[in-house]
Amino acid sequence: MSLLSFLFPTKPKSAVAAKERLQIIIARERSNGRQGPDFLPALHKELIEVISKYTKVNADDIKISLDRQGNLEVLDVNVVLPDADSAPV
Amino acid sequence: MSLLSFLFPTKPKSAVAAKERLQIIIARERSNGRQGPDFLPALHKELIEVISKYTKVNADDIKISLDRQGNLEVLDVNVVLPDADSAPV
Structure with a gap:
C-alpha cells in the first residue's frame, strides 16, 4: 500500500468526481516532548x-481536521475545487 | 494501517530524532483528464x-518530491526544523 492510497480516502459520488480536489496534509513531529509554539x-x-491565489476556493467546500497522536500532530485540509472555468484569471 | 503510519516514513538517526520535523503533502486530483493550471x-x-513565518526553516533542510499517478499529483515536502530556541521571535 502506498501513501497515494490514503489520499482522498472518501470515494466521491459521481457529481463530486467531476470536480477537482485538493488535499493538504501538514504533519508535525515534535521532538522529546518539547512543546514550542x-x-x-x-x-x-x-x-x-x-491556495485561493491559485484557484477559487469556497469556504464551505473546505473540510479540516486536526489529529494528535503522541508527539505527532496532523492537519488535514480537503478542498473540493469549483470547475476550472471559474478559476481566478 | 492509518495515514499517520505513512508520515515521516524514514526512521531518523538518533541525532535527527532530536529535531522537530514537518511534513507537507499537497495532493491534487484532477477531474476527467482536464488540465487546468x-x-x-x-x-x-x-x-x-x-511556514518560515512560524518557524525557522533552512533551505537545505527541505526535501521535496513530486509524484504523478494517473490524474493524481502529490507534492511531498519534508522539513527538518532547527532546534526550537533558534525559532524566530
Missing part, C-alpha cells in the same frame, strides 16, 4: 489564503 | 514562505 491552526488559515 | 510547484514555494 503551536502554529498549525494559524498555518492552516494562511494556507487557504495561499 | 499546474500550480503545485508555485504553491509549495509559498507554503515554505508561510
Whole structure:
C-alpha cells in the first residue's frame, strides 16, 4: 500500500468526481516532548489564503481536521475545487 | 494501517530524532483528464514562505518530491526544523 492510497480516502459520488480536489496534509513531529509554539491552526488559515491565489476556493467546500497522536500532530485540509472555468484569471 | 503510519516514513538517526520535523503533502486530483493550471510547484514555494513565518526553516533542510499517478499529483515536502530556541521571535 502506498501513501497515494490514503489520499482522498472518501470515494466521491459521481457529481463530486467531476470536480477537482485538493488535499493538504501538514504533519508535525515534535521532538522529546518539547512543546514550542503551536502554529498549525494559524498555518492552516494562511494556507487557504495561499491556495485561493491559485484557484477559487469556497469556504464551505473546505473540510479540516486536526489529529494528535503522541508527539505527532496532523492537519488535514480537503478542498473540493469549483470547475476550472471559474478559476481566478 | 492509518495515514499517520505513512508520515515521516524514514526512521531518523538518533541525532535527527532530536529535531522537530514537518511534513507537507499537497495532493491534487484532477477531474476527467482536464488540465487546468499546474500550480503545485508555485504553491509549495509559498507554503515554505508561510511556514518560515512560524518557524525557522533552512533551505537545505527541505526535501521535496513530486509524484504523478494517473490524474493524481502529490507534492511531498519534508522539513527538518532547527532546534526550537533558534525559532524566530
